[in-house]
C-alpha cells in the first residue's frame with residue numbers, strides 16, 4: 238500500500254477543499270492508498286506536521302472556502318532557511334511518504350519542482366485567483382474571484398449613477414491583470430487599468446471626460462493592484478505598496494493603488510471619485526460551480542498521475558481537457574493578459 242501526502246501552499250482560494258476531497262476520495266476508494274494531510278503548506282513537511290486522513294476528513298467540504306489543511310507561504314529554499322530541504326527529505330522518509338500532491342500557485346510549484354529535481358515524487362495542481370500560472374487556461378479560484386468582482390461592480394454601478402461619481406474598483410491579481418480585465422468586461426467597466434499596459438494619466442482623464450461629455454454622468458474604472466502610477470508629481474511610475482515587508486518568496490505587499498488613482502482622477506477630471514478595494518473578499522467563501530468542477534477534475538487527474546508513476550508533472554486545463562505538463566514548463570514566467578482580451582475590453586472604454 239502506498240502513502241500519499243497532500244498539501245496546500247501560498248495564498249488560499251475557493252476550491253482548495255474540493256481539490257483535497259477529490260485527491261483523497263479517489264486515492265482511498267480506487268487505489269487503496271493511505272492518504273495524509275500535510276498541514277500549512279511546505280511548513281508542515283519541514284516540521285513533520287502530517288496527519289492521517291480518511292474519508293471522514295474530506296466529507297462535507299466540497300462547497301467550503303479556505304483549506305482544511307491550512308496554508309503558508311513558507312519557502313524551504315530561501316537563503317536563510319538552510320537545512321529545510323534536508324528536513325523535508327528526512328520527514329518524507331520518516332512518514333514513509335511515497336508521493337506528494339502539491340496544490341498551489343507558482344511559488345508552491347517552484348518548490349515542488351526543486352524537490353522533484355532532488356528525487357521526491359511530486360505532482361502539482363495549479364491554484365490561484367490570479368490565473369497567472371503558465372501552461373493552463375485556468376487555475377481554480379479565479380472564476381470565484383471573478384464572480385465576486387463582477388457582483389461588486391454591478392453594485393457599484395447603481396450607487397455611482399445615483400451620485401454622478403467615478404467609482405474606482407481595485408482588484409487583486411498581483412502582476413497579472415486577469416481579474417481586472419475579465420471582471421471589467423463582464424461588469425461593463427468604462428476603463429480597465431492593468432499592469433500589462435502602460436498607463437498614461439492624460440488618456441485616463443480624456444477617456445472619462447469623453448464619456449461624461451456624451452451624457453453619462455458616472456464611470457466605473459477597474460484597476461488591478463499591480464499597476465504602476467506616478468504617485469507624486471514629477472516622479473516616475475511605481476507600485477503602491479501596503480508596507481515595505483516582503484513575503485518568503487520575495488513578493489511585495491500590493492494594495493492601495495485604487496485610492497491614489499481615485500484622487501488623481503478627481504483632480505484631473507473634476508469629477509467626484511471614490512475607491513473600493515475588494516481585497517481578500519475575492520479569496521474567501523464558497524467556490525463557484527466552475528471552480529468546484531475544475532478542482533475536482535484536477536484532483537482526480539493528479540492522483541491518477543501518481544498511480545501511473547508520472548511524477549514531476551502538473552495537471553492543467555487545455556480547452557476543456559485536463560492534461561499534464563512537466564513542472565519545469567511553468568517555472569520562471571507568468572501568464573499575462575494578452576492583446577486579444579485587452580482589445581476586446583477597450584471597445585467599451587469611454
Ligand code: F6P
Pocket residue numbers: 248342365366367409410411462491520
Ligand atoms: O496570489 C494571490 C493573491 O491574492 C494576490 O492577488 C495578492 O496580491 C496576494 O495574494 C495577497 O497576499 P496575502 O494573502 O499575503 O495578503
